[in-house]
Amino acid sequence: MPKFISIKKKINNFKKNKISVPGDKSLSIRFVLLSSLSSGKSTAYNLLKSDDVLSAIRNVKKLGIKVFLSKLKCEVYGKGLFNYKYRKNLVLDAGNSGTTARLLCSALIDAQYPIKIVGDRSLMKRDMSRIIKPLKLFGVKFKDNNGKLPIFIKGTKFTKPINYTENLGSAQCKSAVMIAALKTLGTTKIKSLPSRNHTELMFKNVLNVPIKLRYKKKYDLIEVKGKNEIQAFNYKIPGDISSAAFFIVLTLLSKNSKLLLKNVNINPSRIGIIKILKRMGAKIKFLNKKNYKGEMIGDIFVKSTKNLKAINLDSSQNSSVIDEFLLVFLVASKCKGVSSFEKLSELNKKESKRLDWGIKILKMMNVKVLKTKNNGIKIWGNNNSLPKKNYIIKNFLKDHRIFMLSAIAALSFGGNWKIYDPDSINTSFPGFIKTLNSLGAKIK
Ligand code: S3P
Numbered sequence: 001m002p003k004f005i006s007i008k009k010k011i012n013n014f015k016k017n018k019i020s021v022p023g024d025k026s027l028s029i030r031f032v033l034l035s036s037l038s039s040g041k042s043t044a045y046n047l048l049k050s051d052d053v054l055s056a057i058r059n060v061k062k063l064g065i066k067v068f069l070s071k072l073k074c075e076v077y078g079k080g081l082f083n084y085k086y087r088k089n090l091v092l093d094a095g096n097s098g099t100t101a102r103l104l105c106s107a108l109i110d111a112q113y114p115i116k117i118v119g120d121r122s123l124m125k126r127d128m129s130r131i132i133k134p135l136k137l138f139g140v141k142f143k144d145n146n147g148k149l150p151i152f153i154k155g156t157k158f159t160k161p162i163n164y165t166e167n168l169g170s171a172q173c174k175s176a177v178m179i180a181a182l183k184t185l186g187t188t189k190i191k192s193l194p195s196r197n198h199t200e201l202m203f204k205n206v207l208n209v210p211i212k213l214r215y216k217k218k219y220d221l222i223e224v225k226g227k228n229e230i231q232a233f234n235y236k237i238p239g240d241i242s243s244a245a246f247f248i249v250l251t252l253l254s255k256n257s258k259l260l261l262k263n264v265n266i267n268p269s270r271i272g273i274i275k276i277l278k279r280m281g282a283k284i285k286f287l288n289k290k291n292y293k294g295e296m297i298g299d300i301f302v303k304s305t306k307n308l309k310a311i312n313l314d315s316s317q318n319s320s321v322i323d324e325f326l327l328v329f330l331v332a333s334k335c336k337g338v339s340s341f342e343k344l345s346e347l348n349k350k351e352s353k354r355l356d357w358g359i360k361i362l363k364m365m366n367v368k369v370l371k372t373k374n375n376g377i378k379i380w381g382n383n384n385s386l387p388k389k390n391y392i393i394k395n396f397l398k399d400h401r402i403f404m405l406s407a408i409a410a411l412s413f414g415g416n417w418k419i420y421d422p423d424s425i426n427t428s429f430p431g432f433i434k435t436l437n438s439l440g441a442k443i444k
Contacts, residue, residue, distance in 0.1 A: 019438070025053065037107060164191070244264045250411060310332060329377070336382075
């Protein structure tokens, strides 16, 4: 791929009105890890073939699991919950993927040798203490670099169930504790701020793990009973709402456009972006809704919408829009009125400091934006096009979502944009530029 892409023209009147987005990243990584712990051959269809998922596959292969990946399907030959092949001096590289690094650690709680976990430049900056703390309670030993990678993890045969309160609203932390609980005899009790619930749904509806789920006002209460074995399974992975979100926002902000996004995961814990955009007045509908192994799946229909309204959002829904927040900021900058968002510190703990990036890009676009106390922001929207000027986006940690956000800003606001590191899209959405071009963008 080239070093950067150039976008000089807004997109209106899409050339086609129907697209599909690739498979859900969270479900794809969970499929790889959980099938690698199962007994027998598991098959996934429509697995996301992106670098993050390939990192998960590379690592389970290093742990002795056979994986066959073809155009149509992915087959994983699991050998059982406690049958990873541990070797001395094993190094596992999670690449850019926080989900792989954090969930993988929990699958290693029975490792008889210290295993080193590393990642790329971005992942090495991310906080691992959030999973080290609960995993230590199970009896696992860690050597870490002040809560960052590289970490060494050494497991034990004698893990103990724990009681744990998850206060970040992080599905990765919750899932890490759940996978460790699955490998620990006895009942682990988790009190967790709400976050995406794919692991709970897979445990309950796919793997028959004894699990109790109760949803209270502030916290979800989860109890997981450890097992000796889980059986192989098949899974059809639906499209990723986090990838769909770029196209939903592009459609909303472009003139005379409409778009149908087929077969997307619209699990209630993932659709914060849709709920928020609808409150802002966006014309969005779900069609053909169906339940698949507990996940809600459907088509999303969206139309360009004028006169969007500003919004004041409290933090209770932050986790359900955690990967799409910057797109919401972009829409807020086109709305009439002042929007406000609160408690966004988790955004600065992603692949790059996304809150800071969001503010930086809006400021470049002459949008008035203010950081408020408690890591909140206020955005003054104004419904105008951008002044014709040059925008250069170079994000040295190569954050895929910052690249894709910038492309959507360029195509919906205009101006002359040079956006570096297009190959960052390989992390989550390798066909992103191709899909934009199929709608009429002319990106080389
Ligand atoms: C993910 C959870 C989220 C999200 C990430 C994928 C998952 O992270 O940002 O892209 O698959 O569990 P946190 O749960 O840490 O917020």
